[in-house]
Amino acid sequence: MTRITITGGRPLHGRVQAAGAKNAALPILASTLLGGGECHIANLPQVRDVATMNTLLSLLGASVKQEGTGVVIKADSVQSLEAPYDLVKTMRASVLVLGPLLARFGEAVVSLPGGCAIGPRPVNLHLDGFKKLGATIELEHGYIRAYASKLQGQRIDLEMPTVTGTENLMMAACLANGTTIINNAAMEPEIEDLANFLNARGAKVSGAGTSHIVVEGVSQLHEAEYRVMPDRIETGTFLIAGMVTGGDVEVSQCIPGHLDPLISKLRESGAEVHETSDSIRVKAPAKVQALDVQTCPYPGFPTDLQAQMMAMMCVAEGTSVITENVFEGRFLHVPELQRMGASITVDGARAVVKGVPQLTGAQVMASDLRASAGLILAGLAAEGETQINRVYHLDRGYERIEDKLQSLGAIVHREPASA
Numbered sequence: 198m199t200r201i202t203i204t205g206g207r208p209l210h211g212r213v214q215a216a217g218a219k220n221a222a223l224p225i226l227a228s229t230l231l232g233g234g235e236c237h238i239a240n241l242p243q244v245r246d247v248a249t250m251n252t253l254l255s256l257l258g259a260s261v262k263q264e265g266t267g268v269v270i271k272a273d274s275v276q277s278l279e280a281p282y283d284l285v286k287t288m289r290a291s292v293l294v295l296g297p298l299l300a301r302f303g304e305a306v307v308s309l310p311g312g313c314a315i316g317p318r319p320v321n322l323h324l325d326g327f328k329k330l331g332a333t334i335e336l337e338h339g340y341i342r343a344y345a346s347k348l349q350g351q352r353i354d355l356e357m358p359t360v361t362g363t364e365n366l367m368m369a370a371c372l373a374n375g376t377t378i379i380n381n382a383a384m385e386p387e388i389e390d391l392a393n394f395l396n397a398r399g400a401k402v403s404g405a406g407t408s409h410i411v412v413e414g415v416s417q418l419h420e421a422e423y424r425v426m427p428d429r430i431e432t433g434t435f436l437i438a439g440m441v442t443g444g445d446v447e448v449s450q451c452i453p454g455h456l457d458p459l460i461s462k463l464r465e466s467g468a469e470v471h472e473t474s475d476s477i478r479v480k481a482p483a484k485v486q487a488l489d490v491q492t493c494p495y496p497g498f499p500t501d502l503q504a505q506m507m508a509m510m511c512v513a514e515g516t517s518v519i520t521e522n523v524f525e526g527r528f529l530h531v532p533e534l535q536r537m538g539a540s541i542t543v544d545g546a547r548a549v550v551k552g553v554p555q556l557t558g559a560q561v562m563a564s565d566l567r568a569s570a571g572l573i574l575a576g577l578a579a580e581g582e583t584q585i586n587r588v589y590h591l592d593r594g595y596e597r598i599e600d601k602l603q604s605l606g607a608i609v610h611r612e613p614a615s616a
């Protein structure tokens with residue numbers, strides 16, 4: 198077990214480069230199971246979840262070879278159709294192999310992901326969609342068993358705009374007979390990135406990035422080269438790091454248009470924000486102003502930046518209200534922030550954050566990927582030393598975060614946690 202130690206109170210200055218987007222890389226990698234030749238996928242973030250997905254693909258029989266910051270994948274020789282519990286329990290996005298395996302082989306066995314720190318996170322909408330496409334779904338002994346001689350294109354009206362549900366169904370529809378319509382689809386940029394990759398392989402997906410996606414089934418896909426989009430959540434995390442330390446931080450090789458809701462909130466809290474076609478620079482005000490935030494599906498304010506925003510609100514001038522509308526229970530970072538002197542009261546989906554002049558460093562515990570990021574930001578702003586334990590959560594989605602923070606002037610290092 199390792200922990201990260203931060204000595205806070207220093208404004209961050211400088212420029213970091215956005216890594217590839219974890220939440221685009223995962224469905225893109227899973228989609229190679231649709232078969233059809235060799236795929237060169239570049240700009241993968243060097244994070245644990247990507248390594249886990251590559252391990253799962255290899256376990257299923259695909260050939261996965263490192264190629265710089267990317268991989269070369271050939272999935273023509275898949276032997277197993279089962280994603281085992283031991284692996285799925287470490288990463289619920291493993292459920293993304295269900296759609297491709299079912300569409301290509303007519304069968305898939307995937308462990309139910311189970312809950313996680315940010316709520317139960319069921320996959321019922323994925324399974325209802327597969328049934329609509331003609332699959333038989335059985336749940337037994339904690340596994341999803343899905344069968345279909347040949348998926349038939351249909352209209353699917355999603356009850357909620359589930360991100361991985363939209364991705365799973367879009368992938369399955371690529372090889373179905375006929376046309377599939379996914380209505381009330383999630384509109385996250387990562388879904389557009391997946392569709393661009395699928396279309397580069399000969400699929401016929403239109404409307405990705407809108408709530409109405411149309412997929413015309415094809416008989417098979419072909420090889421392709423692709424570069425994964427930059428990570429908008431990592432980008433937002435570093436911009437908020439600049440704000441919460443009273444600094445001046447620029448993130449390059451990102452897509453500013455993916456962060457409009459955050460940029461307008463940062464401006465509202467007093468930041469000076471400069472954008473170019475592929476970079477965003479944030480200069481913090483002398484004192485961050487409190488503001489209210491509601492998380493929503495894209496293009497609303499992303500739930501994956503809620504914990505980071507809360508860290509910033511802890512030292513803002515005034516009182517902020519943060520409402521988490523996407524995941525129930527995504528406030529596990531609150532008690533840890535309170536240990537650092539934050540003044541927060543939670544009532545259901547609402548957290549009222551009363552800004553305090555200064556946080557103080559403390560020993561805190563990471564609970565999930567984005568909560569860990571929120572605690573890092575609080576530690577950067579706090580007076581004194583903060584130790585964040587269980588940083589394996591952080592490593593799932595942030596590439597070498599302490600190196601990037603050090604390059605901005607932070608005093609941060611990783612060390613083995615004492616027993």
Ligand code: EPZ
Nearest residue numbers: 220290318319320321322323358359360361362523524566
């Ligand atoms: C994706 O998770 C992301 N993960 C999450 O990022 C992100 O927080 C989330 O979308 C929302 O933006 C990946 O892309 C790998 P959902 P996903 O299905 O697809 C409910 C991170 O930190 N729901 O859009 O699992 C669900 O419980 C991670 O990188 C059902 O009820 O999220 C939740 O309340 C964390 N039934 C809401 O919908 C279903 O079948 C949104 O979930 C599916 C979802």
